[in-house]
Amino acid sequence: MNAIEAPMPAHSLSLPASRAGRQLFLFGLAYLVLWTVCAALIPRAMHIDSIEQVVWSQSLQWGYYKHPPLPSALMHVLNAAFGGPSQALTAFAAQGCSVAAMVYVWLLARRMVQPRVAIVAVVLTSLLSYHTINALTLNHNTVSLPFTAAALYHFYRGVVSGKRTHWLALGVAAGLAMLTKYSAALALSALFVFVITQRLWADARVLRGIALSLVVFAVVLSPHVHWLVVNNFPPIHYAEHQLDSSTNRFVVLMGFLINQASRVSVMALVAWLLLRRDPARGASGGSKGLATERERFDRHYLLVTLCTPLALAIAPALLRGDALDSNWVSAYFLPAGILLVHCFFRGNRDPLLLNRTWKLAALAHIGILVVFFAGAAVVPEIVGRNARFNFPSQQLADQAAAVWRAHESGPMRLVVSDTWTGGNLALHLRPEPLVFMDHDTGKSRWLEESDLSQCGALVLTAVANRAAPAYAPLFSQASASGEFSLDWGFGARGQVMHYAWATLSPVQDGQLCRFKPG
Numbered sequence: 093m094n095a096i097e098a099p100m101p102a103h104s105l106s107l108p109a110s111r112a113g114r115q116l117f118l119f120g121l122a123y124l125v126l127w128t129v130c131a132a133l134i135p136r137a138m139h140i141d142s143i144e145q146v147v148w149s150q151s152l153q154w155g156y157y158k159h160p161p162l163p164s165a166l167m168h169v170l171n172a173a174f175g176g177p178s179q180a181l182t183a184f185a186a187q188g189c190s191v192a193a194m195v196y197v198w199l200l201a202r203r204m205v206q207p208r209v210a211i212v213a214v215v216l217t218s219l220l221s222y223h224t225i226n227a228l229t230l231n232h233n234t235v236s237l238p239f240t241a242a243a244l245y246h247f248y249r250g251v252v253s254g255k256r257t258h259w260l261a262l263g264v265a266a267g268l269a270m271l272t273k274y275s276a277a278l279a280l281s282a283l284f285v286f287v288i289t290q291r292l293w294a295d296a297r298v299l300r301g302i303a304l305s306l307v308v309f310a311v312v313l314s315p316h317v318h319w320l321v322v323n324n325f326p327p328i329h330y331a332e333h334q335l336d337s338s339t340n341r342f343v344v345l346m347g348f349l350i351n352q353a354s355r356v357s358v359m360a361l362v363a364w365l366l367l368r369r370d371p372a373r374g375a376s377g378g379s380k381g382l383a384t385e386r387e388r389f390d391r392h393y394l395l396v397t398l399c400t401p402l403a404l405a406i407a408p409a410l411l412r413g414d415a416l417d418s419n420w421v422s423a424y425f426l427p428a429g430i431l432l433v434h435c436f437f438r439g440n441r442d443p444l445l446l447n448r449t450w451k452l453a454a455l456a457h458i459g460i461l462v463v464f465f466a467g468a469a470v471v472p473e474i475v476g477r478n479a480r481f482n483f484p485s486q487q488l489a490d491q492a493a494a495v496w497r498a499h500e501s502g503p504m505r506l507v508v509s510d511t512w513t514g515g516n517l518a519l520h521l522r523p524e525p526l527v528f529m530d531h532d533t534g535k536s537r538w539l540e541e542s543d544l545s546q547c548g549a550l551v552l553t554a555v556a557n558r559a560a561p562a563y564a565p566l567f568s569q570a571s572a573s574g575e576f577s578l579d580w581g582f583g584a585r586g587q588v589m590h591y592a593w594a595t596l597s598p599v600q601d602g603q604l605c606r607f608k609p610g
Contacts, residue, residue: 112207116198116214119450120191123218123457127187130461131228132180135469137483141231142186143515146177147527150518151538154319157326161316162271163235176524186230189237190223193426196241200248201430204390208446209433215453216363217429221355222422224457225464232273233422239269240279240423244397247283250301251292259301263308270313274331275405275420282400286393326534334415341413345406351418356428358460362452363432369448387438394431398424478581488513489520491576492593496550499572499595502602503609506539506549508566513552513591523609525550531562547605548598555590563592570594 148156149167156164170185171177197217201210217223227234242265250258269276292298320328401424409416437445472479496504507514507525514527528549529535543549544566551566555575558567567573573594580587598605 108207112202112211113198116194116211119215119218119453120194124184124187124191126457126461127224127228128180128184130465131183131187132178134465135179135481136473137481137485137516138179138182138519139229139231139480140512141229142182143519144511145182145230146515146519147511147529149177150524150526153538154315155323155327157535157537158330159232159273159327160271162239162268163230163232166235167230176522177519179519182230183228186227186234189230189235190218190227193237193241193423194218194223196238196245197426197429200241200245200427201433203248203252204394204430205433205438209437209440210430211446212366212437212449213429213433215429215449216359216432217426219359219362219453219456219460220425220428221358221460222419222425224460226355226419226422231419233419236269236272236276236423237426239265239272240276241426243269243276243280243283244426248393250305251298254297254301256301256304259304260308262301263305264312266305267309267312269423270309271316274327276423278401278404279397279423281404282397285400286396289396290389290392323537335408336415341409341411344409344413344416348406348409348416348418352421355418356425358456359429359432362449362456363436365452366445366448367436369442369444387434391431391434394427394434398427398431472581475585476582477585478587482581483516484578484580485516486520487578488591489517491578491591492517492550492552493521495574495576495593496595500548500597502548502598504550505547505598505602505605505607505609506543508544508549508551508563509553510557511535517552526607531566543605543607544596545599547602547607549596551594551596553592555592558592566596567592567594569596571597 144158145164145167148164149171152165152168153161155161167177167182167185170181174181194214194217198210198214201213204210205213222233222237227237243262246258246262246265249255250262266276266280269280287293287298287302320326402421405416405421405424408414468479469481471477473482492507493504503523504521504525505523506528507517508528508531509517511527511529514525514529518524518527526539527536528539528544533539533541549566551563551570553560553563557563573592575590575592577591578589580589
């Protein structure tokens with residue numbers, strides 16, 4: 093296809109794009125509010141990945157020992173604007189990324205199908221578990237959604253329209269996607285596969301656009317690359333460690349495929365129900381007659397951008413037995429909803445299609461929400477089972493604060509602990525203490541050993557870790573130490589957690605500390 097703007101197909105039952113946009117705005121708003129409020133009020137604690145962002149976002153860096161910096165930078169700005177981290181703010185940011193991604197799904201879909209069918213594509217996409225229960229966790233997979241979706245949209249628009257602004261936007265979106273998670277490279281590689289398979293390399297305008305995007309991409313990524321070189325590539329070494337696996341490669345692959353089937357199952361079920369209720373699906377449902385070059389081009393683009401990154405993600409697990417986490421492919425399913433409607437609903441003339449879609453989507457989202465929170469938070473709380481979402485996060489913070497007040501007069505500026513424990517303290521305590529992760533300056537590169545003596549610190553770890561090399565020296569020089577216990581759940585299904593604590597008093601009453609209480 094030449095880099096020219098092709099006309100949109102006409103349809104007698106077309107829904108104006110402005111009205112479709114209003115409907116989707118209300119849907120996105122309701123979606124964001126409902127999931128955010130439930131995630132803020134029902135669980136007592138957050139996922140470990142969200143807690144990790146609470147800790148990392150305490151300092152703006154160009155990289156962290158596990159990942160690139162963008163998700164933590166996002167939370168740093170939000171936390172500063174709203175007075176510190178909170179469960180509600182983290183849930184809002186996570187689901188906001190999902191909603192932002194669906195905006196780009198809508199923008200791309202409406203270039204390929206009529207507005208009312210594009211709405212169906214967005215709603216089907218929203219039913220992927222990566223946009224519901226998995227998007228409750230603010231991690232690098234969740235934050236990668238909008239930037240990957242933006243890259244897919246701007247590449248398509250750049251090729252079709254030839255406008256330089258889209259190629260510039262592609263470079264920015266691709267760079268930000270890589271600053272979110274390196275696995276974005278697999279999604280971006282699909283664009284180069286499309287250039288080859290569609291013979292776009294023969295179009296000089298496309299090549300100039302790609303060159304412009306690559307320059308912008310390199311500029312956006314350059315500060316992080318410099319940080320990687322200076323710090324000896326810590327996220328790369330972490331990724332290599334994560335990919336190591338001794339599990340049978342076919343077991344890994346089978347588990348991955350089953351997991352993916354479950355995560356697309358609600359979307360597939362709703363699409364099937366819509367097809368079953370389509371009285372004209374045999375005649376004009378859209379599965380027949382890819383009559384135009386534009387339609388063939390669009391379908392090829394959706395297939396390549398959906399299948400290429402998935403195939404590249406699976407290949408190392410299949411060939412070498414590398415580990416493969418189902419969450420790592422979150423952003424790769426973004427074209428799935430558009431592809432479904434392009435194949436089966438593109439020519440749909442049923443005036444009730446949109447009404448049925450809204451009703452089924454509402455039932456599906458409410459069902460997902462109720463089942464998830466009941467299973468993850470409500471039922472464990474009732475039966476007393478210790479689960480991640482009913483961890484006594486607030487009680488832990490309250491107990492730690494009481495220990496500090498009993499032995500130190502100044503503010504608690506530093507906490508030495510593991511990420512989970514320290515992050516739960518930082519989530520609830522004000523002023524928010526900085527977390528010195530495992531007393532390791534490789535993990536907490538913004539902290540120094542001298543900060544412990546100049547600022548003082550609360551050391552908090554499991555009793556079993558008290559003699560570990562990272563903690564034993566701190567307990568030996570503590571001004572006070574002790575233990576306390578917390579109940580996580582109750583009865584036979586619960587667990588009693590035993591913590592060891594120590595206080596390190598600051599020299600000169602903390603006047604030398606470079607971190608002032610906020």
